[in-house]
Amino acid sequence: MYRYDEFDRRLVDERVEQFRRQVKRRLDGELSEDQFKPLRLLNGLYLQLHAYMLRIAIPYGCLSAIQLRKLAHIGRRYDKGYGHFTTRQNLQFHWIKLEETPDILAELAEVEMHGIQTSGNSFRNTTTDQYAGAAADELEDPRSYCEIIRQWSTLHPEFSFLPRKFKIAVTTTPHDRAAVKVHDIGLRMLRNEAGENGFEVMVGGGLGRTPFVGKVIRDFLPKQHLLSYLEAILRVYNQLGRRDNLFKARIKILVQQTGTEKFAKLVEEEWEQIKDGALQLPREEIERIASYFAPPSYEELDAQVPEFEAKIAENPDFQTWVKTNVFPHKQPGYAIANLSLKPVGGTPGDMSSEQMDAVADLADLYSFGEIRVSHRQNLVLPYVKRADLYSLWEQLSPLGLATPNIGLTSDIICCPGLDYCGLATARSIPIAEEISERFDDLDRLHEIGEVEIKISGCINACGHHHVGHIGILGLDKAGEEFYQLTLGGAADEDASLGKVVGPGFSGDEIVDAVETVLDTYVSIRDEGERFIETFRRVGMAPFKEGLYPK
Amino acid sequence: MALIVEGKLVEDRWIALGDEAPLPGGDPIIVSLARWRTERDELVGRGGPLGIRLHSDESPAQIADDLKHFELVALEFPAFRDGRAYSYARLLRERYGFGGEVRAVGDVLLEQLLFMHRCGFNAFEISSEHPVDDWVTATSEIGVWYQPTGDGRETIMAMRRARG
Incomplete structure (x- = not known):
């Protein structure tokens, strides 16, 4: 997993203190709600029907056990004992008090988390495959590129007041689990004839009132140009995107009204001007970021696990769960385990603090302390030994987290x-x-x-x-x-x-x-x-x- | 309204000239793009310091070849949400090499000053009772940046490299 260094940490700490001052000014009456609104929105704080809602960024859906325990604690201490996982792989709390938000953000900062840009008209959380790093069919681990994008898009001075919110998704597998075609920008990794990996770039996908499937504007973008190309797209959008009508402000409308070919041309012209500049990604930088996502220290295991096969044969309930909730892994003897947050009669994506604590413990025990959030509002333990699946399942069942319905009718x-x-x-x-x-x-x-x-x-x-x-x-x-x-x-x-x-x-x-x-x-x-x-x-x-x- | 230029509170020596107002002698004036287009020769021939004010739908690309005539470009924020001028400021500095004053006018929030400064603005019309204090606070609250821009601030990537 990515870990903050002193610079990442300083930025988040400074941001917490800045917001603490802003909240104080609001509570002291120095700022009106109108003036405060854009400030709180830049920190993921919404005012909803009954209370404030705080949305916490989970970068590309990756959580550590330590972070999940902190979320459990925040749910207990500041909310009603549960949180809600979203389709942007984030988590939101729905019953937050304004005066407590600076403390919540300070607690989050302790575990390298925040609510920066989980709302407002800027970059939202970049999302990806929940099986990243574990899926057998990925060309590369997409998380490195998501992290590179996360850093570039955090407090971007030019693009913090876009016409509308902006969502980027990345996939590196042939089967897209990240819905990249319905994002403002979708990036799909491909290998060209020279054997190099790069990205197919799609723009203008999205849902909302006027849904579109994204259009390809570049067939192959070499990796070192990832950020300059994104900056070129955003610069075109920031200048030309509609600002007269909130409902026509997303990039999809600009792409549609401009025409894909012409839009692509505008982007390419802008990109020509900046592609060889300071945003170029040296190979060493990509490798440096990738080193954070090095595989965990797997054991050398046989692909065949007789005790696992025996459990399947003797326990039909376990067999059913394995059939739907377990996904093949790139490492022999390991599996990806999906934890359904869709129990019968439950709210999709909701999770109690007790469940979070328990899953954090299970992640430590069976999955190198890592958890993933899927855009379909479930959790994933990405690195489970097949031999451990039965014990894991036995412990998930009483927690209500072993519903065998991943991908089925009730996985809503x-x-x-x-x-x-x-x-x-x-x-x-x-x-x-x-x-x-x-x-x-x-x-x-x-x-x-x-x-x-x-x-x-x-x-x-x-x-x-x-x-x-x-x-x-x-x-x-x-x-x-x-x-x-x-x-x-x-x-x-x-x-x-x-x-x-x-x-x-x-x-x-x-x-x-x-x-x-x-x-x-x-x-x-x-x-x-x-x-x-x-x-x-x-x-x-x-x-x-x-x-x-x- | 207070004017901060290069971090200091200054008296505004520029006259924001209406499109119908008569041209004053040699005083520094700021004109609209429309006036620049219709009275270009008179404005250049006048000899005094000249600035131009661009609405948020007027890209500086339209005056890229004329920038030598201007000492100041004022970029409008009709509402704080309208972020087009952030891109315009970077284009002025980084693409067109404009070295004069780039001034933020309109709905300029204190919380945005640092973003603006990073994009190349060096002058700000703000409504504030303690403009210098507010400037100092606004530009020192966040001290590290991921993005390279033309403002010369060291990026986190550069700091990481220097640290080794």
């Missing part, structure tokens, strides 16, 4: 919705809870197989509904919550935007509608066909017939 992405958020038009959490209750039968869940349901409580699409295989958007119609259903979205390398299936459903009807869609799929699928594949083969018609019988 869900925004906080009207239960917390001032922007929401409908509740989303209760819908997710109800779906997970409806599909609580494991045999049925596994029979249906892989499907991604994503729920947003308003058109801002924090729950990524556009790219759910099944997307649910909560709206308000004359004071009543109602839900629009979309089908056929995907966020991976075959990214696509879902289409609205027809008239919306009331809160009482929407879960039935989801069930109808899934039953239709099961009845018409070819053998071994995933939901999304069936949808792409047959289109909307059979689902429509099921949902709106004549």
Whole structure:
């Protein structure tokens, strides 16, 4: 994992003290809420329906056990004993008192954490594959590049007041687990014919009111030019992005209105001017950062682990969990273990302080003290010996963290919705809870197989509904919550935007509608066909017939 | 409104000239881009110090070839959220090599002064009762930077290299 040196630490410490002074000025009445708002937003502090919400950055989803324990402590000491993991691999607390935030940030700084740029119109947390460093199919560990981007994008003097927020995601695997095509900038590592690694650069993807899949503006960017190219994109966007209308301010609108080719040309022209300047990344600097992400001290193990195979054979529950929640590892004898934060009837992404403490201990015991957060709001222990999986599973079960549903119907992405958020038009959490209750039968869940349901409580699409295989958007119609259903979205390398299936459903009807869609799929699928594949083969018609019988 | 130039409180010697106002003799004046375009010859021929004020949708690229005529470029922040002028200031300094005064005008928050200074602004119109103290605080709160810009401040990468 990356560790702060004295410079990283100094920046965060200074930032805490700066914010402490700003909060004092606010509490003393020197600053009005209007004047204070941009300052608190630069530190991840939102004012929501019932209280302040503090969003804490978890750079590219990497947490140490020490950091997770600190988050557990903050949840207990300053909040209601739980936190909420987000689709940006961050964590937010929903019941924060303004006067305590400087102390919270100071406590976070002790473990190399902060809330800098988790809100406001600047760079947000750069995200990546939750299996980074452990996945067998990665060209390189993406975390090095995420960390390089993190440093460059932290308190950037030129780009701290962009037209709108800005999100970058990086993937280095053929199968994209980081949804890079629906980001303001998506970076996908490729190897060219000369055997060098570089990045395919996509811009203008995004969700929200006007969803787009990102457009490729450069097929291959040599690694040493990563930052100058990003700076060129941002400089074009900062100057030309729309500032007259909040809803048209994201880079996707600029790219769309300018045209991809012309936008690419503007970027290339800017880049020509700066590519050989101070932002060039010397190979030694890339290697220096990469050394922080060196593999842990693995044991030399056999790929075959007889005691693990025996446990699978004798315990069907364990077998089920392994089938869905365990992912192959690049190191023989090791595995990646997913911890589901989607228990039946629970709020997706929520985790109690007790669970955090317990997972921190398990990470120390079984995963070199490292934890990952996935953009699908689950946790990952990235370095578990296959021989330890059974013990791990046995300890996760009583914690409620061994639900065997990763990638299945009840593994739902869900925004906080009207239960917390001032922007929401409908509740989303209760819908997710109800779906997970409806599909609580494991045999049925596994029979249906892989499907991604994503729920947003308003058109801002924090729950990524556009790219759910099944997307649910909560709206308000004359004071009543109602839900629009979309089908056929995907966020991976075959990214696509879902289409609205027809008239919306009331809160009482929407879960039935989801069930109808899934039953239709099961009845018409070819053998071994995933939901999304069936949808792409047959289109909307059979689902429509099921949902709106004549 | 107080004017801070190079970290010092100074009297503003420049006249912000309206587009219709008659040209004064040799006094330092700041004109709009529109006026520069229509009265270029008169303004150059006048001989006195000349500055130009650019709205946030007017890129200095439009005057890149004319910069030798100006001692001052004022960049407007119509609202603190409008961050275009950060890019403009860097272009002025780092691309066009402008060595005169680059002044931040409009909705200039104390918390933004350091960002602006890093981008190449060296003059700031701020509303403050203790402008020099506020300047010192604003520019000393954060003392380390990752990004190389034209302001010459040492970056963290350079400090790491020096440390070895």
